Amino acid sequence: xxxxxxxxxxxxxxxxxxxxxxxxxxxxxxxxxxxxxxxxxxxxxxxxxxxxxxxxxxxxxxxxxxxxxxxxxxxxxxxxxxxxxxxxxxxxxxxxxxxxxxxxxxxxxxxxxxxxxxxxxxxxxxxxxxxxxxxxxxxxxxxxxxxxxxxxxxxxxxxxxxxxxxxxxxxxxxxxxxxxxxxxxxxxxxxxxxxxxxxxxxxxxxxxxxxxxxxxxxxxxxxxxxxxxxxxxxxxxxxxxxxxxxxxxxxxxxxxxxxxxxxxxxxxxxxxxxxxxxxxxxxxxxxxxxxxxxxxxxxxxxxxxxxxxxxxxxxxxxxxxxxxxxxxxxxxxxxxxxxxxxxxxxxxxxxxxxxxxxxxxxxxxxxxxxxxxxxxxxxxxxxxxxxxxxxxxxxxxxxxxxxxxxxxxxxxxxxxxxxxxxxxxxxxxxxxxxxxxxxxxxxxxxxxxxxxxxx
Amino acid sequence: xxxxxxxxxxxxxxxxxxxxxxxxxxxxxxxxxxxxxxxxxxxxxxxxxxxxxxxxxxxxxxxxxxxxxxxxxxxxxxxxxxxxxxxxxxxxxxxxxxxxxxxxxxxxxxxx
Numbered sequence: 001x002x003x004x005x006x007x008x009x010x011x012x013x014x015x016x017x018x019x020x021x022x023x024x025x026x027x028x029x030x031x032x033x034x035x036x037x038x039x040x041x042x043x044x045x046x047x048x049x050x051x052x053x054x055x056x057x058x059x060x061x062x063x064x065x066x067x068x069x070x071x072x073x074x075x076x077x078x079x080x081x082x083x084x085x086x087x088x089x090x091x092x093x094x095x096x097x098x099x100x101x102x103x104x105x106x107x108x109x110x111x112x113x114x115x116x117x118x119x120x121x122x123x124x125x126x127x128x129x130x131x132x133x134x135x136x137x138x139x140x141x142x143x144x145x146x147x148x149x150x151x152x153x154x155x156x157x158x159x160x161x162x163x164x165x166x167x168x169x170x171x172x173x174x175x176x177x178x179x180x181x182x183x184x185x186x187x188x189x190x191x192x193x194x195x196x197x198x199x200x201x202x203x204x205x206x207x208x209x210x211x212x213x214x215x216x217x218x219x220x221x222x223x224x225x226x227x228x229x230x231x232x233x234x235x236x237x238x239x240x241x242x243x244x245x246x247x248x249x250x251x252x253x254x255x256x257x258x259x260x261x262x263x264x265x266x267x268x269x270x271x272x273x274x275x276x277x278x279x280x281x282x283x284x285x286x287x288x289x290x291x292x293x294x295x296x297x298x299x300x301x302x303x304x305x306x307x308x309x310x311x312x313x314x315x316x317x318x319x320x321x322x323x324x325x326x327x328x329x330x331x332x333x334x335x336x337x338x339x340x341x342x343x344x345x346x347x348x349x350x351x352x353x354x355x356x357x358x359x360x361x362x363x364x365x366x367x368x369x370x371x372x373x374x375x376x377x378x379x380x381x382x383x384x385x386x387x388x389x390x391x392x393x394x395x396x397x398x399x400x401x402x403x404x405x406x407x408x409x410x411x412x413x414x415x416x417x418x419x420x421x422x423x424x425x426x427x428x429x430x431x432x433x434x435x436x437x438x439x440x441x442x443x444x445x446x447x448x449x450x451x452x453x454x455x
Numbered sequence: 456x457x458x459x460x461x462x463x464x465x466x467x468x469x470x471x472x473x474x475x476x477x478x479x480x481x482x483x484x485x486x487x488x489x490x491x492x493x494x495x496x497x498x499x500x501x502x503x504x505x506x507x508x509x510x511x512x513x514x515x516x517x518x519x520x521x522x523x524x525x526x527x528x529x530x531x532x533x534x535x536x537x538x539x540x541x542x543x544x545x546x547x548x549x550x551x552x553x554x555x556x557x558x559x560x561x562x563x564x565x566x567x
Binding site: 006009010013023025026028029030031032033035036037058059060061066067070071073074075077 | 481482483486500501502503505506507508509510513524525526527528529530
């Protein structure tokens with residue numbers, strides 16, 4: 001029996017590696033196998049190199065790495081069933097969660113958001129990729145694989161955009177438009193021309209393509225649909241009416257205050273002067289915000305407005321509910337108005353120390369999250385006023401009712417005082433934002449007139 | 456020599472049955488044993504044997520132990536408890552399959 005030297009064994013191992021066997025286990029198995037054959041069949045006077053070459057050729061048809069490829073294929077085939085099982089279970093769980101979430105939403109139960117987001121996350125991150133991996137194995141042609149890949153992208157985009165839309169996250173509309181465009185302009189043509197070539201698939205391809213175009217087209221319609229014209233006009237009319245009332249009340253307050261200020265005998269004249277000035281300035285500040293918003297929307301829009309037979313939406317292009325939100329909360333220009341408003345309120349904070357009783361009436365309905373801290377200060381002031389001077393409850397009833405009648409930003413419940421800003425100015429159409437600003441002006445006037453009456 | 460398609464479908468069964476009878480074996484030994492038992496009629500190729508052994512090991516049907524032979528390592532395969540069960544199942548399945556094929560192809564076995 002021939003005995004292989006250590007150098008020969010090293011040579012064989014290196015050759016096995018060189019021929020593309022990377023799995024260590026397989027390298028060692030093959031090495032032992034080759035050695036066994038050589039030691040059995042080789043004679044002392046045989047040429048090792050020639051004999052080795054002859055032997056190794058019996059191991060494969062074309063290349064040695066075919067063995068490794070076959071091994072890997074068998075190993076992944078083992079995962080096939082696990083993947084299929086995971087896919088079915090994840091699909092089942094995600095659909096259950098999405099259905100549960102939608103039922104919760106219907107009955108205004110808590111937990112809608114987490115259920116929906118988690119359900120779709122499982123769908124996007126586990127179900128769809130697994131389905132893709134399993135399906136692509138069945139496809140033979142590159143073209144069919146490409147169709148499947150684009151289909152996956154469209155599905156991912158479509159589901160993601162729906163989640164963003166439901167959760168009111170930014171970029172939702174952009175995602176939706178991208179997904180529908182990809183579906184109609186990329187996926188359907190490639191799918192159609194791939195399928196139509198195959199005579200067996202021809203009919204099915206045509207039917208599915210038509211269904212896809214019809215479905216995608218309807219989604220497209222829904223995306224570019226604007227909020228109800230009737231509703232927008234109603235909000236607009238309501239703003240006009242409210243604005244007239246507020247302007248009247250403002251005039252009455254001014255006359256009343258002037259009368260008191262002219263009365264030399266009036267004890268709190270200096271305090272009233274300061275208070276009246278602040279009320280007027282705040283009133284004007286809100287006006288600034290209103291004209292800032294309207295300027296960005298429709299230059300023709302003016303105060304004392306009239307529709308002139310036109311629809312509000314023709315002025316406002318109010319299909320985009322994100323625009324007022326962006327202008328109010330995310331825009332540097334908008335901040336100018338709000339910086340002014342917060343400066344005004346910071347001033348009021350200073351008055352806390354001055355013990356000017358008029359400031360006690362300030363309400364906590366202020367239109368920016370930045371002002372939350374100040375809202376808290378005013379709350380303290382209110383408590384102080386309640387305790388020290390007046391019973392002001394009747395004037396706060398209506399204001400709180402207004403804030404409670406508006407759903408909060410998550411859509412799950414009604415806004416308490418804390419969410420008042422969010423629910424009245426965040427993700428709300430332009431006409432409603434305008435109306436709510438007028439409402440704030442009314443609150444300012446109400447507070448002033450309450451103080452004037454209780455002098 | 457039988458066609459490789461026929462052998463491919465039965466390779467798992469052959470390997471499992473051999474290991475059930477021989478406690479532990481290494482790759483080369485398996486090929487030689489099959490050759491010997493079948494009088495050279497069935498020759499298992501290395502290209503089919505090792506992928507099957509690795510897959511069975513990954514599925515937990517085979518246990519392995521290594522032995523150093525000079526500079527090289529020899530890997531011995533033996534059945535795990537699951538492998539023993541699978542071996543019986545596979546042999547029974549194949550016996551049943553043979554009966555069905557006999558009926559299907561209308562084979563008359565002369566010395567039956």
